[in-house]
Amino acid sequence: MHESIVVYSRFRFFKIAAALVLVSLGLYIWDSPKGGIPNGGTWLGYGLGTIGALLILWLMWFGVRKRRYGGGTVKLESWLSAHVYLGLALIVVATLHTGFQFGWNVHTLAYTLMMLVIASGVFGLYAYLRYPRLMTENRKGMTLDAMMQQVADIDRECRESALQLGEEINRAVLDASQNTKLGGGMWRQLSGHDPNCATFAALHRIEELATKAGGSEANELRRLVTLMTRKVDVLRQARRDIQFMALMQIWLYVHVPLSFGLLAALITHVISVFFYW
Amino acid sequence: MKALVSYLTRKAKGGVARRDDVVETDILRFGRGADCEVHFVDPRVQLHHAQIVARPGGYFLEGFGVGDFEVGGQRTQAHRLNAGEKIQIGPYEVEIVGSPEGYDIALTVELVRPLGDDLEMLKTRSRVHLAGGGLGKRGWSWLLLLVTAAFFLGAPLYAFVSHAPYSKSDPATVPHGALATADSLWLSGPMSGPHKFFGVACNACHEKPFVQVRDESCVSCHTGIEHHADTTKFSFAGFQDQACQSCHKEHNGDAGIVLRADAFCADCHSSLKQQAAAAGLENASDFGRDHPQFRATAPSDAAGKFDRVSLGGRLKLADQVGKPVEVSNLKFPHGVHLVDRGVRHPEKGLIKLDCGGCHVPDSGKVGMLPVKMEANCIECHQLRFDPGALDRELPHGKPIQALAVIGDFYAQRALQGGVEEAGAPEVVRRRPGTPIVAEAERLEALAWAKTKTDQVAERVFGKSLCGSCHTVTKQGGQWEVAKIRLMDRFLPKGVFDHGRHLTVGCADCHNAKASEVATDLLLPGIENCQSCHGGEKAADKVPSTCVSCHEFHRPGLPPMRGPAKAAALGR
Structure with missing residues (x-):
């Protein structure tokens, strides 16, 4: 029987993502950075930032993986389920990485692009869960x-x-x-x-x-x-x-190009903070 | 008219199919209508479009009403037909073949512009997928990637390369213009206030790419920032493995540039007594919960020994049991001066004194100006020694000159005569203006003056004038006034800003009114501060951190970084 990516493998990736979110939140609450100002430059900030950046690269790799028909030992459904849940976990990981410091700079640009990519992805998930049934009903057996x-x-x-x-x-x-x-x-x-x-x-x-x-x-x-x-x-x-x-395609026109804008902003973000260390 | 109408249909594989129709009629009508002799099955043709009529002079093709047709590319409503002519009626082509045997007229009809395949045309007109229009996902992806990289990576890199080295003495080295300051796009947060004026010159601090801000950048402006402790005794307090920026984090606005968190100090100071006993410091980690009693630095004996005396054991200001003392060598009971009925002024009678009468804040309003005899005391405590010498006043702080003033006064009186004092020699009591003739008389007069001077000096120095405030001793015939040791600051390791406590009354901290002896050390204990101030995270008191009162870089110590350190390390 068809298993929705939401419940895939009995919420396996939901559990992994939830654990990541809870651990990040716990560390953020527990940590008291020197100077008392949470920001991306503390050890926790660097840690969360590294996890976030690696997650973004891995999430973008899904675009490559899904084009390899029959490739890879892990099923595409598994990838997609993980893509959805870990992508959502990124909201928390990246927001804590910012330490809630926002400004008119490339760092906040990267964050904003990331949030837009995730928001469009959430719409995509909604579209994939809702529209196929409506479509079938509307078609009444016709193409x-x-x-x-x-x-x-x-x-x-x-x-x-x-x-x-x-x-x-x-x-x-x-x-x-x-x-x-x-x-x-x-x-x-x-x-x-x-x-x-x-x-x-x-x-x-x-x-x-x-x-x-x-x-x-x-x-x-x-x-x-x-x-x-x-x-x-x-x-x-x-x-x-x-x-x-x-509707089932349009979000990808936001999701994919913004992902690449995000990739450029992310690389710039990482280079800039170490360039002007 | 007998007409031969041939319907031609071109086949897909080539060749033409032909269906002949013989029509006998007066008028040969063309149209969509079923009643037309030549029936066109196409909505582009009118119901009754045109007709061929025999008239004198030949056959004519005539349009109905709005119907027209084209002959040789010309639209027309009526036309005389000639053999071989081709006429366009809507999508049909009608060719006049001529008049073959047995017919008045023969013509062929062919649909030359069919409507086409409805499905194909519908598909051609419709766009039912998002793909294929505009740049597409791939195009937009490349565009966003490149635009973002160009604006946010390329432009700042260009700005960095184009910056001239920053010099604090040359304002022209602060870059101007959007492109030259494009590296501001990399700012991770607001600059601290003091650094804002050169904030767009990133290279003022970030001199080399991928190298953390070096101390040299900081000390190029912040010269002489002192050490935290004497590094010859406490080498670990030199913080050699730390850079300035390890503690002073820029780009967090004003909040971050100075570390205020107690945790940073408590790291060492919560167990400093165990880690560095030689420092002689008590442990401290939180002003509200874990801070030792204040220990004032004050002179503890007449000889000038200084001690740190604990201000503890004074939970209430009124309770002064076991009170700490300061030996300033001054006899100054505060209470006597602050009695409610007032103190006697030599001219004004009873006047009421308050703290501000003597203690005046310095210009920064942090501390107090020193109390001076000349400024604060002399209005009441006048230095006159004889009711007959109201024009003479003893100089303060100069006992030898003071003694000379007294001696001079009585010698003058003795030599002048007219002294009315009983028991004085005759020569001194003689009528004033009478000259002294004999040398013996002059010596007698001077001897009396000397005796008188000694008597008065005994009273003046020992009791009435100097002695009332000072500890005065006579050694080898010389009057000695004990050195006064008034403290500027009793708590030199902390800073108390009087100006920020103006809403608090003096007596709330200094119980001067109840003080009967000068040795009372009129400073409040820590309990007094703690009634308003709590630790860093206090919810119901003024949150106060270590650096609210203490300085990390301690005045008087050598510079922490910079030339001195570089020299010490042989650089």
Whole structure:
């Protein structure tokens, strides 16, 4: 049975991370640095900083490890579970390393980037735990390709149904089939809908015209409206699917680049404190 | 009109499929409508788009209403047809073939611009994945890595390389401008106040990369910072294995530059008696809980011996049993001067004295100015020795001159005559202005003056004037006033700042009013301080650390670092 990375190996990595957090907190409370000011330059500060820096390097190594399919003796799930819990433990380790001294400098920059990376990772974890189920529910057994095929089929049907109807209706139908698009830019994908959807506009216009029509034309129009409404439903479903996919990807666009910004800031942080020792 | 309409369809593998349709009609209509003779199945064509009509002069193609078409690239509404012409109606191309045998007109119809595959076009229009747009994860990663490294590593390194060596005498060596001070991005915390003025010149202290700040950088300004203890006796107190910056941590704001934590002192001083008995110091680790009784340094006998006397055993100021003494050689009972009814002033009658009448803070308000006879006592304690000599006053502190003043006065009186004292010789009592003729009379007069001088001196030195405050002895005919030993500071190892205790009354610490003898050492014991001050972590008292009262670098000792040390080590 599938085991979530949260409970992986009976919370093994949660326990390791919790132990790291508790030991760090305990030492921080117990330690009374010379001068009475906790900071990164005391023996505990150097210790926590070393652990934090090594953790960051190891956490970033996950990006390399996950690309090696079938490589390594430790399962990728194990790596991911450890990545999540030790990444969260880093919040405490690094914050205690700072001694709560913050300023407009590269040291606080590294800390801020690290916290942003962790925050985006927390969102990623949330996305991986929540969206796959919502996605499955939304798809109702279809793939995005199948939804697009359906849209294309309905488009052709709409055009054929409209051929014997008026010019304005034909223009609307043609516009709906030629200008409707799914997804788009990042925000459009994330939003899950398209307020300028050509099909919405066309349906609206056709419904308007249908109220004025009579006789056999009205019947034809009703059929067309039914078809277009079905298309709108499929479009909504497809856009929601795209939204879920985007939500499950977008955090990585923050998580990964900020990790590399953090790597540069971390290296600078370490060099600078010893350069100006 | 009999028309041959041929529908052409191009096949994917090449070749053309052809379907002929023969139409007999008056008007040949083109359009989407099912009633059109030439039926176009495409929404881009109008329901009734155009029609071919026979008119005088030939066949004409005419558009309906809004419908138009193109002939040879020209849009038009009506056109006379010629054989071989190609006409565009929406996505269709209509070619006029001519008039073959048995037909009035023949034409071919071909859909040359089909709508295309709906699915493919939808896919082309849609972007359903985040990947592929913009820089991508890899691009952004590189960008952030490089930008961060350039701004926060490259720029500060450039600043370091471009710095001229800092010189405290040349303000121009403090860098200016964003790039020259870019290494400030590396500041790990705020500078301490005194170092701020050259704070952007990192190289003022950090002279070499990857080398901790050296003592030489500190002592280039802080010359003569003293040792903590006499290193010839206590070598471990030289702190040779420690640098200045081991204790003085910069970049923690003002809070860090001076160590204030008791723990640092208690490291040694909590068991100093065991570690360095020769120091003669008691153990101490916390002012509230673990601090010895104060021991004042005071003269302990008339000969000038100084002792450290404990101020202990005085839990209440009023209880002065077993009180510590100071032998200043001055007879000054504080209590007599502070009685409530006041003291007698030679001119003003009874006046009430208070502490401030004699004890005036020094300009820094830390200690007190020394009490001086000339400034504080003489207004009442005038040095006049004879009611007949109100214009003469004895010089203070100069017994030989004082004796001369007395002798001079009585010799003058004797030689002048007119002395009304009973028992004085005739020559001294003669009418003033009468000259002395005989040498014997003059000698008699001077002999009386000498005797009188001795008598008065006995009274003045021994009792009434000098003797009332000083210990005066007569040795070999010479009057000797015992040397006064008034202390500037009784607790030289600590600093008590009177100025910071102005809200406390004098009597809260110094019970002078109850003091009846000059040997009372009017200093409070530690209990008195502890009623307000607690240790470093005191919650209900003024938290006070070791350095609140004691200095680590002790004035008077040789410099801890710098030229003296370098010389001693042969450098």
